[in-house]
Amino acid sequence: MLGEFEYLLLSAAARLGDGAYGAAIRRGIEGATKRRCSIGALYTTLDRLEAKGLVRSWMGDPTPQRGGRQKRMVRVTGKGVQEAKAFYDAVSRASQGVGWATDRARGLS
Amino acid sequence: MMQFGWWLLSFLARALEPPERDVVLGDLAESGAGFGLAMGDLLGLIVRRQVGLWMSWRPWLALFGVCGLAGLSLSRIVFRLNVDLYKRYAAHYATDLTDRQELAFFLCMAGALLVWSWTSGFVLGSLSGRAVWLTWSLFYFVVLNSAWARFVLDGNIILRNPLTHEAPLDSLQGTLRFLMAATLPRTIAALLFLFPALFGAFVGVRSRTLAVPHTYLIGSVNVALALLTTWATGWYDPAHLPAGWPGVPWPVRLLPFLLVSWPAAYLLACTIPMGSHPKDQTRSDMREP
Numbered sequence: 001m002l003g004e005f006e007y008l009l010l011s012a013a014a015r016l017g018d019g020a021y022g023a024a025i026r027r028g029i030e031g032a033t034k035r036r037c038s039i040g041a042l043y044t045t046l047d048r049l050e051a052k053g054l055v056r057s058w059m060g061d062p063t064p065q066r067g068g069r070q071k072r073m074v075r076v077t078g079k080g081v082q083e084a085k086a087f088y089d090a091v092s093r094a095s096q097g098v099g100w101a102t103d104r105a106r107g108l109s
Numbered sequence: 110m111m112q113f114g115w116w117l118l119s120f121l122a123r124a125l126e127p128p129e130r131d132v133v134l135g136d137l138a139e140s141g142a143g144f145g146l147a148m149g150d151l152l153g154l155i156v157r158r159q160v161g162l163w164m165s166w167r168p169w170l171a172l173f174g175v176c177g178l179a180g181l182s183l184s185r186i187v188f189r190l191n192v193d194l195y196k197r198y199a200a201h202y203a204t205d206l207t208d209r210q211e212l213a214f215f216l217c218m219a220g221a222l223l224v225w226s227w228t229s230g231f232v233l234g235s236l237s238g239r240a241v242w243l244t245w246s247l248f249y250f251v252v253l254n255s256a257w258a259r260f261v262l263d264g265n266i267i268l269r270n271p272l273t274h275e276a277p278l279d280s281l282q283g284t285l286r287f288l289m290a291a292t293l294p295r296t297i298a299a300l301l302f303l304f305p306a307l308f309g310a311f312v313g314v315r316s317r318t319l320a321v322p323h324t325y326l327i328g329s330v331n332v333a334l335a336l337l338t339t340w341a342t343g344w345y346d347p348a349h350l351p352a353g354w355p356g357v358p359w360p361v362r363l364l365p366f367l368l369v370s371w372p373a374a375y376l377l378a379c380t381i382p383m384g385s386h387p388k389d390q391t392r393s394d395m396r397e398p
Contacts, residue, residue, distance in 0.1 A: 023136040039133060040153035044161070059128060062135070069135030070128070 002087040006054075008032060009045055010084040013055060013074045021060055021071035022046070046074065054080035114144040121148075124155045124239060162240045171236035171244045175372060179229045180251035182369040183302060186225070188256035190218050190298040210344065217341045221334040222301045225369045226252075228327055230306035232372035234313025245310050252302055254291050324376050331373035335366040 002010070012028030013020040022042060029037040049055045060071035076084070095101035118137065122130045133154060137147045162168055197211060206214070229248070237244040260266040268276065268287070275283050294303045319327065339362045 022132060023139045026136070026140075038153050039136060039150040040157045043129065043133070043154060044157050059132075065139055066135035067138045069131045069138065071135060072129075072132045 001090070002054075002083050005041065005045055006049060007084060007087045009042070009049065010054065010076055010080055014076045014081070014084065018075075020074045020076075022074070023066075023071070025074060043072075046072070049080065052079075053077060054083055111144070114147075118144075118147055118151055121151055121155065124242075125158060126239070159240060159243075162238060167236040167238070168240045168244060171233050171240075172247070174375075175229050175233040175236070176244055176248045176251050179225075179369050179372055180248050181255050182365045183222070183225060183229065184252045184254070184256040185365055186218070186222055186369065187252060187296075187298040187302055190215075190222060190301075191296045193218075194297060206344075214341045214344070217334070217337050219298075219301055221338045221366070222298065223305050224327075224330055224334055225372075226302045227305035227309040228331060228372045228376070229369070230309025230311075231313040231319070232309075232375055233306075234310035234315075235317045236313075237310075238314065241310055241314050245306075248306070249303070250291070252306075253294065253299055318379060319376060321380050324380050328373050328377045331370045335363065335370050338366050339363045 008029050009025060012025045012032065016024050016028060022039075025046075026037050026039070026042050029042075046055065046057065050057055055074050055076055057072050057074050060073040062068045062070050119134060122134055125133060133151065137150065140147075142150070194215070197215075230245070233244055233248055234241050257266060261268060294300050339359055342362050343356060343359055
């Protein structure tokens with residue numbers, strides 16, 4: 001089972017698709033949680049996910065905006081998609097009949 | 110961010126592996142974060158990486174094996190060489206050895222100290238990787254201070270300021286003198302340890318392993334020096350001990366030299382292939398899939 005931050009990272013990387021790399025994922029997580037995401041937490045979690053085979057990373061091209069430095073590009077693997085889906089399903093099931101979840105669902109409909 | 114701020118961040122980022130260093134500095138540049146936030150982010154990652162290094166057995170072996178076992182033995186050798194050099198060339202004690210015998214003894218001890226320091230430094234760097242700044246600093250303090258600290262703790266040496274006769278920590282000046290004595294390499298033997306140990310650690314961090322012929326050479330030289338120093342100390346001891354003292358038996362003299370030679374044995378053991386080295390297992394092979 002994934003951890004909360006692992007799920008946030010996988011979701012941000014999946015949403016970004018081919019444009020997923022460290023700084024962009026970090027912005028994605030910060031945008032979703034409205035909280036600061038540290039570089040330490042991001043890269044150590046990314047390493048853990050890669051060790052579990054849930055993401056794959058490689059060095060991307062340098063850009064002038066980054067002072068000519070490379071990016072760490074990220075792609076979610078098939079196994080990563082399965083794990084993220086399992087986590088989401090578990091959270092959805094656990095949230096059924098819970099006040100804040102039903103209020104939220106009404107608000108969205 | 111100011112130029113100095115970037116310089117400082119780039120300097121600190123050297124604690125990270127080169128590919129990650131580049132990525133992290135790029136992320137910080139892209140985020141446009143101020144110096145404080147960028148520094149906090151970078152230090153947070155460095156601390157996590159340093160803690161992560163200690164999840165492996167390698168830095169622990171460096172800590173207990175090299176800093177502890179080899180360091181304590183090297184410290185005794187450094188201390189012994191300092192005392193013998195002082196007695197012969199500063200205090201001019203008669204040792205009943207010929208000049209040629211004394212020269213052979215000092216050359217043997219100095220050569221052994223050089224080789225053992227390099228070998229220990231190399232193995233320390235090889236095992237510690239990016240944790241070498243911590244393990245090497247501890248190694249340095251152990252070698253420089255543990256032998257005489259033992260004599261102080263046993264009450265055989267009493268530390269006093271030579272000018273004021275105060276205990277070393279009784280005044281600010283005394284404390285500073287004490288700290289300088291404990292941290293700076295101020296003797297020939299300390300310098301014979303310092304430079305090879307530093308160089309060995311530098312090579313060890315970079316290359317991690319030696320070529321097989323070099324390993325055999327280092328192993329042979331270590332064994333030869335252990336035997337030579339055992340022989341030379343036996344030859345030296347009875348001459349300057351009071352009459353009737355038989356001197357230390359050779360197995361007892363050999364033991365510290367064997368302990369200090371264990372890093373060479375470790376290098377020899379590593380030449381037997383036992384699977385891939387952690388350095389070969391990069392976090393990702395950094396190629397686009």
